[in-house]
Amino acid sequence: MNDTIKNRTGNQNRESDRERKDRPVYSHNPYHSTKFPLLVLDVERERCAPYNEGFRVLHWHSEIQFVYILSGIVHFRIWDREYDLPAGNCMFINANATHYITEKEDCRYHSFLIPPEMLGFFEGSVMQEKHVESILFNPAISSRAFSPERNEDQKALEHLRRLDALYFGDDGDGFREYEISLCIAGLWLETAKLLMKETVLPSVQRKDYRRIRSLLTFIHENYREKISLEDIAGAANVSKTECLRCFRKYTGSTPYQYLLQYRLNAAAALLKSTEDPVTEIALKMQFPSASAFIGAFRKVYGVTPSVYRR
16 A cells, blocks of 8 residues: 555644544544545455444445445445445445445455545535535435446446555555546546436435434434433434334344444444453443443454453
């Protein structure tokens, strides 16, 4: 990988802790404030490099995302729909669409998260308004799979393969960022041409999308506190029954199951990035005891927190 891109030479000022706390973290791009804010994740089963909060949990973000599958089969859940894509395929996920990605079988993929400002050339451009915002802010457009078996997908996949080779290739002649930007523009152009054919989303479903994001936002912001089903439902001004319906439809789980998984995911991140004692992490994540935390963690990750840390 190009060290210039990897290290963001010339502007190392990533978002500060305060900046991160000033906005909800649905999936954090550490390069958000740099001069080249492209985030690329190299994922192989349970390893994500660099690590990201959205890994293997339901989340959304302001960037568009292209997931290029290198091997195996990748499972996607986007809103209330599920897809399994094999190697050679790509999944486009629109900004602000709730989704999570796991493996159907042993797999590896590269995930390109592209901020909107990299798509429209400059702020206020006609391209930004006509071909970027009209898609990113259209709730009818949530995702699209690209297959090497479809003729209409070939141009987009060609740009994606070139982008992948450039990003993970050698340093080259010093124009790598420029070449990558041209690939992104080509990839977006071909994608936009296909996406503009999408139909309008029914208003009922649009209301559902806003509702589940409100429910998830409350959990993401308050998972370290003691919260109840009533608290979660209140975040979207809905009944507990409606809260349960939304979670089952868009996450495939109950609010409690989602909250538990989110806490365990946050605990796993602390185990990797800190030396905090297991008991302290358990209390931070609102487990009643270290033993309860260890039992829940082992059930999901297959090992104890101490083994996972090692």
